[in-house]
Amino acid sequence: MQQNEMYDLTIIGAGPAGLYSTFYAGMRDLKVKLIEYNSELGGKILFYPEKIIWDVGGMPPTPGATLIDQLVNQANTFDPTICTNEHIEKMVREPDGMFTLFNDKGEKHYSKTVLLASGHGIPVMQKLELEGADRFEVANLHYTVTQIESFRDKRVLISGGGNAAVDWANELVGVAKEVIVCHRRHDFGGHEKNVAHMKSKVELRTPFQIKELHGERTSIDSVTLSHCDSELEERFDIDAVIVNHGMKMDGCFLMEAGLELEADGFVRVSPCMETSQPGIFAAGDVTRHAGKLQLISGAFVEGATAVNGVKQYLDPAATKQAFVSSHNEKFKQRNQEIKIEHKHKDKRKKLEFT
Ligand SMILES: Cc1cc2nc3c(=O)[nH]c(=O)nc-3n(C[C@H](O)[C@H](O)[C@H](O)COP(=O)(O)OP(=O)(O)OC[C@H]3O[C@@H](n4cnc5c(N)ncnc54)[C@H](O)[C@@H]3O)c2cc1C
CATH class of the missing domain: 3.50.50.60 (FAD/NAD(P)-binding domain)
Structure with missing residues (x-):
C-alpha cells in the first residue's frame, strides 16, 4: 500500500459494521481501506468470543469468535486494504473536498469519503x-x-x-x-x-x-x-x-470533524446514513436515528445503506443499491464450486438415510 494513495472510501473501525461495509464496498466496486485501532478485527465481539449469538438473521447459533472469522473472511472477498493498530485522531476536509485522516503515529490517509463505524469509540470498559x-x-x-x-x-x-x-x-x-x-x-x-x-x-x-x-x-x-x-x-x-x-465514548475526534452529535455523543444520521458533513457517513453503534436497532443485524443494514450512499455521493448516476449478490461477476466461479459442494452434501445425506 502506498501511504499517499487516494481511496474512494475509508472506513474507521473494524467491528461488525466496518467489516460488513468493507465487503459491501467491494460489491459496489469501491476502492476501500479499513482502519482499526486494535491489533485484532471484530470490534466489541472480541469481548464475547465464547458467547453464542442467536439473533443474526439466517445464521445458526454461533460463538462470537466464529462470527468474527466469518466476517473477516467476507470482508476480504474483494481484497481491501486493512490497517490495524492505528488510532484515527483527526479528519480534515481539504479545499478540494477530499479527506485527510491523521493517525496517532502522525501518518496520513487520503480518501474521497469516510464511513465512521467506530462504535462507542475505542472500546474501553468503564472501570x-x-x-x-x-x-x-x-x-x-x-x-x-x-x-x-x-x-x-x-x-x-x-x-x-x-x-x-x-x-x-x-x-x-x-x-x-x-x-x-x-x-x-x-x-x-x-x-x-x-x-x-x-x-x-x-x-x-x-x-x-x-x-x-x-x-x-x-x-x-x-x-x-x-x-x-x-x-x-x-x-x-x-x-x-x-x-x-458500559464503555467509555471517545467522541473528541467526531466533534472536531464538525459532526452534529446527539446529547449522548452519538452521531446524528440521515435515512441514508449520511452525517451532517457531506461525504462522511456512519453505521453501527456510533449512529442515532429514530429507527435505531443497536445490534449486529442493525449494524449490517446500516453498513450496506451507508455504502450505497457513498456510491451515489461519488457517482450520482450510480444505481441506488448493488444488484443481488448472485449476479456479481466476481462470484461466478465460486458459485459453481459451491453448487457442486452442496450437491455432494445432499448425495451424502441421502446415502445416510438409505
Ligand atoms: C457483551 C456483549 C454482548 C453482546 N451480544 C450481542 C448479541 O448477542 N447480539 C447482537 O446483535 N449484539 C450483541 N452485542 C452488541 C454488538 O456487539 C454491537 O451492537 C456491535 O458490535 C456494534 O458493531 P459496530 O461495528 O458498530 O461497533 P464495534 O463493535 O464497537 O466496533 C467499533 C470498532 O471501531 C474501532 N475504533 C473506534 N474508534 C476508532 C478510531 N478513532 N480509530 C480506529 N479505530 C477505532 C474500535 O476499536 C472497534 O473495534 C453485544 C455487546 C456486548 C458488549
Missing part, C-alpha cells in the same frame, strides 16, 4: 470507581468474560444492568456455583426474555451497588453491597467479580 480496585484486576476482578469455563463452580458477582451483564449472568448460570447480580436500578437492559430468564435464575440485588471489595493482596474474597436508597448493606463471600458498567 469500577473504587479506590484501589485495580489491584484485584490481576486475579479475580474482570471487565469482560472471554472464557466461561474459568468461572466453573465459583461464586460470581456481576455488577451492571446492561445487555452484556444480563447475557453474562445467563451464560454463567449452570457453570458457576452461584451467580449474584447487583444493579443500581431496578430495570435491566437487553431482551425481555433474557432479563426474565436471568431474574428467575440468579440471586438479585437491586437497587444495590458495590461498596467495598475485601481481600488479601490481589484477590477478592468478599464484597460489601450497599442499598442505593437506604443504609442497608450486605456482605457476600465471592470467588470472582465481573463488572459491566
Whole structure:
C-alpha cells in the first residue's frame, strides 16, 4: 500500500459494521481501506468470543469468535486494504473536498469519503470507581468474560444492568456455583426474555451497588453491597467479580470533524446514513436515528445503506443499491464450486438415510 494513495472510501473501525461495509464496498466496486485501532478485527465481539449469538438473521447459533472469522473472511472477498493498530485522531476536509485522516503515529490517509463505524469509540470498559480496585484486576476482578469455563463452580458477582451483564449472568448460570447480580436500578437492559430468564435464575440485588471489595493482596474474597436508597448493606463471600458498567465514548475526534452529535455523543444520521458533513457517513453503534436497532443485524443494514450512499455521493448516476449478490461477476466461479459442494452434501445425506 502506498501511504499517499487516494481511496474512494475509508472506513474507521473494524467491528461488525466496518467489516460488513468493507465487503459491501467491494460489491459496489469501491476502492476501500479499513482502519482499526486494535491489533485484532471484530470490534466489541472480541469481548464475547465464547458467547453464542442467536439473533443474526439466517445464521445458526454461533460463538462470537466464529462470527468474527466469518466476517473477516467476507470482508476480504474483494481484497481491501486493512490497517490495524492505528488510532484515527483527526479528519480534515481539504479545499478540494477530499479527506485527510491523521493517525496517532502522525501518518496520513487520503480518501474521497469516510464511513465512521467506530462504535462507542475505542472500546474501553468503564472501570469500577473504587479506590484501589485495580489491584484485584490481576486475579479475580474482570471487565469482560472471554472464557466461561474459568468461572466453573465459583461464586460470581456481576455488577451492571446492561445487555452484556444480563447475557453474562445467563451464560454463567449452570457453570458457576452461584451467580449474584447487583444493579443500581431496578430495570435491566437487553431482551425481555433474557432479563426474565436471568431474574428467575440468579440471586438479585437491586437497587444495590458495590461498596467495598475485601481481600488479601490481589484477590477478592468478599464484597460489601450497599442499598442505593437506604443504609442497608450486605456482605457476600465471592470467588470472582465481573463488572459491566458500559464503555467509555471517545467522541473528541467526531466533534472536531464538525459532526452534529446527539446529547449522548452519538452521531446524528440521515435515512441514508449520511452525517451532517457531506461525504462522511456512519453505521453501527456510533449512529442515532429514530429507527435505531443497536445490534449486529442493525449494524449490517446500516453498513450496506451507508455504502450505497457513498456510491451515489461519488457517482450520482450510480444505481441506488448493488444488484443481488448472485449476479456479481466476481462470484461466478465460486458459485459453481459451491453448487457442486452442496450437491455432494445432499448425495451424502441421502446415502445416510438409505
Ligand atoms: C457483551 C456483549 C454482548 C453482546 N451480544 C450481542 C448479541 O448477542 N447480539 C447482537 O446483535 N449484539 C450483541 N452485542 C452488541 C454488538 O456487539 C454491537 O451492537 C456491535 O458490535 C456494534 O458493531 P459496530 O461495528 O458498530 O461497533 P464495534 O463493535 O464497537 O466496533 C467499533 C470498532 O471501531 C474501532 N475504533 C473506534 N474508534 C476508532 C478510531 N478513532 N480509530 C480506529 N479505530 C477505532 C474500535 O476499536 C472497534 O473495534 C453485544 C455487546 C456486548 C458488549
